Amino acid sequence: MEACAFDSYLTQIAQLTRAQCVRVLALLKPAVDQGRAAAVIEDAAAPGLCCPRCQSKQFYRHGTKSGLQRFRCQACGRTFNSLTGTPLARLRHKEKWLDFGDCMLDSRTVRKAAARVEVDKNTSLRWRHRFLMATKTDRPACLNGIAEADETFLLESQKGARNLQRPARKRGGKASKRGISTEQVCILVARDRSGNTVDFVTGRGPVTVVQLTEHLRPVLAPDTLLVTDANKAYQAFARQQGISHQYVNVSAGEHVRGAVHVQNVNGYHSRFHKWLRRFNGVATRYLPNYLGWLWAIDRERIHAPETLLRAAIGVFNT
Ligand SMILES: [Zn+2]
Numbered sequence: 001m002e003a004c005a006f007d008s009y010l011t012q013i014a015q016l017t018r019a020q021c022v023r024v025l026a027l028l029k030p031a032v033d034q035g036r037a038a039a040v041i042e043d044a045a046a047p048g049l050c051c052p053r054c055q056s057k058q059f060y061r062h063g064t065k066s067g068l069q070r071f072r073c074q075a076c077g078r079t080f081n082s083l084t085g086t087p088l089a090r091l092r093h094k095e096k097w098l099d100f101g102d103c104m105l106d107s108r109t110v111r112k113a114a115a116r117v118e119v120d121k122n123t124s125l126r127w128r129h130r131f132l133m134a135t136k137t138d139r140p141a142c143l144n145g146i147a148e149a150d151e152t153f154l155l156e157s158q159k160g161a162r163n164l165q166r167p168a169r170k171r172g173g174k175a176s177k178r179g180i181s182t183e184q185v186c187i188l189v190a191r192d193r194s195g196n197t198v199d200f201v202t203g204r205g206p207v208t209v210v211q212l213t214e215h216l217r218p219v220l221a222p223d224t225l226l227v228t229d230a231n232k233a234y235q236a237f238a239r240q241q242g243i244s245h246q247y248v249n250v251s252a253g254e255h256v257r258g259a260v261h262v263q264n265v266n267g268y269h270s271r272f273h274k275w276l277r278r279f280n281g282v283a284t285r286y287l288p289n290y291l292g293w294l295w296a297i298d299r300e301r302i303h304a305p306e307t308l309l310r311a312a313i314g315v316f317n318t
Helices: 003-013 018-048 094-105 110-117 121-135 209-215 232-241 263-279 284-300 305-312
Strands: 059-065 068-073 146-155 184-192 197-204 225-228 244-247
Touching: 018 068, 018 094, 018 305, 094 110, 094 121, 094 284, 094 305, 110 121, 121 284, 121 305, 146 263, 184 209, 184 263, 184 284, 197 209, 197 284, 209 232, 225 232, 232 244, 263 284
Parallel strands: 146 225, 225 244
Antiparallel strands: 059 068, 146 184, 184 197
């Protein structure tokens, strides 16, 4: 619309009734919201933008599509935008992404998020995991000072799987064996005293020395003091790797010995279990996503939908 025509159009807005204003707003909201989401995405992607196929930085503008600037690579001729190659590529309805991000920060269930942003519940589930795919990878490179490590367990779940590899269990069922068995999936969590947290789904059954070496070794800074319970696997791991290690004998009633305790990591475990309850059981294959989700929202590490949207395309605040 030309500028002067637009100006005269604007003067008519003042004459709208309240009901008409509401209709105009409803009409404008999707465009405004799509613009907001697109601006967040393009700002986040701009510094590292290159052709996703050949990594060339030589490209030129080539129209817009679905609210995003499109580019054409001078080296390979392919077109791309700021979402190409990210988990959010080709998802529709950008105008709902920031509102959906709000739902994720509020830990809404699939159904509640679907109702809130008015999408199908399958879309809501797909978006949840696409939003988490990159977000979950934003972890501290290493833990420092005193690092507490401990495992927690969840009943293995093949929720949503087409071919069950065992007889079906009632939702939220109980293990048939007592104690830690191969029906339980082990989650190893390590947290230092400044709150940096890493977690690993190590598989079924108790954690092994090999798994501790694979997961914990790379994230422990050289002068870290590892603090655990009396599980022998930690002692063997620390001895083999030359890591300073202290433990509390929790099962013998010893919970704290000066600075030696695992209360921070256990607190994280209980927040995880309590938070997870609302989802009525999650598939084991998605556990890393849920752990990444909790890490994102724990103590409001991510508290704005814009930050979550940036994380969802792999751009993290450093
Ligand atoms: Zn290229």
